[in-house]
Amino acid sequence: MENQLNIREILEWYVTAGVDETFGEVPFGLDAPKPQVVEPPKPALTTRAEDSATPRAATTDLAQATISACKNARELCREAKDLDELRSMVENFDGCALKLTANKTVFGGGNPASKVMFIGEAPGADEDRIGLPFVGRSGHLLDKMLQSVGLDRDACYITNVLPWRPPGNRTPTDGEIAVCLPFLKRQIELIKPEVIVLLGGSAANALLDNEEPISRLRGKWLEYKSSEGTLVPVLATFHPAYLLRNTAQKAKAWADLLRMRQKLMQ
Numbered sequence: 363m364e365n366q367l368n369i370r371e372i373l374e375w376y377v378t379a380g381v382d383e384t385f386g387e388v389p390f391g392l393d394a395p396k397p398q399v400v401e402p403p404k405p406a407l408t409t410r411a412e413d414s415a416t417p418r419a420a421t422t423d424l425a426q427a428t429i430s431a432c433k434n435a436r437e438l439c440r441e442a443k444d445l446d447e448l449r450s451m452v453e454n455f456d457g458c459a460l461k462l463t464a465n466k467t468v469f470g471g472g473n474p475a476s477k478v479m480f481i482g483e484a485p486g487a488d489e490d491r492i493g494l495p496f497v498g499r500s501g502h503l504l505d506k507m508l509q510s511v512g513l514d515r516d517a518c519y520i521t522n523v524l525p526w527r528p529p530g531n532r533t534p535t536d537g538e539i540a541v542c543l544p545f546l547k548r549q550i551e552l553i554k555p556e557v558i559v560l561l562g563g564s565a566a567n568a569l570l571d572n573e574e575p576i577s578r579l580r581g582k583w584l585e586y587k588s589s590e591g592t593l594v595p596v597l598a599t600f601h602p603a604y605l606l607r608n609t610a611q612k613a614k615a616w617a618d619l620l621r622m623r624q625k626l627m628q
């Protein structure tokens with residue numbers, strides 16, 4: 363009995379710490395041999411000479427590695443002629459440590475010829491298991507929201523700022539977002555949507571490059587300027603995961619989607 367209580371307490375402690383699933387080939391515990399620790403590969407560092415434009419303050423290894431990984435991602439993306447090429451670039455990219463803890467790379471999904479592109483924050487546990495965006499609880503709510511304004515999920519293109527799940531669904535760091543952003547921006551250039559819908563504050567802040575709360579950003583037409591100079595109308599709205607916890611805000615999100623629908627029909 364005492365043993366059972368201890369196990370329950372330990373499990374509760376893990377859940378509180380954000381651990382929501384277990385996986386791994388090697389069992390470990392008190393008596394089992396320790397699992398081998400695999401050092402994450404460090405992204406190649408640029409030399410000082412190569413990076414002379416970098417502000418002096420950004421001299422820590424991590425900052426330097428992040429800057430280098432961003433540069434690498436930006437250069438790679440320019441070469442991607444279509445979505446398939448971009449997808450394999452993302453799958454083979456080693457500049458973001460999130461890839462090491464994720465099960466799957468979750469690239470965008472849906473209709474690449476769609477006029478509308480939805481962008482969320484990052485895959486959750488279900489997306490990480492299946493390899494597609496918005497297939498869990500948030501995804502089901504998103505499907506219903508789309509249906510309520512006469513849109514079918516298969517008619518839309520859906521993606522995330524990050525293609526890898528942050529462990530325990532923690533908030534992505536600025537560095538992780540910065541490294542993955544070039545891949546999202548290239549996806550936008552290749553899809554050429556007429557309208558972008560940003561789901562939640564994280565996606566809105568990342569793409570619009572600001573720090574405004576979603577409550578201030580949502581519901582009004584904004585613009586995203588692509589690297590090619592095209593201006594794309596953008597609408598930010600609440601993230602479905604937020605709406606699952608704050609059902610009273612669903613009406614505002616619905617009004618936002620109606621605005622988007624109207625714009626598509628113009």
Ligand code: URA
Binds near residue numbers: 495
């Ligand atoms: N939340 C997101 O932001 N994206 C997903 O794909 C799933 C949940």
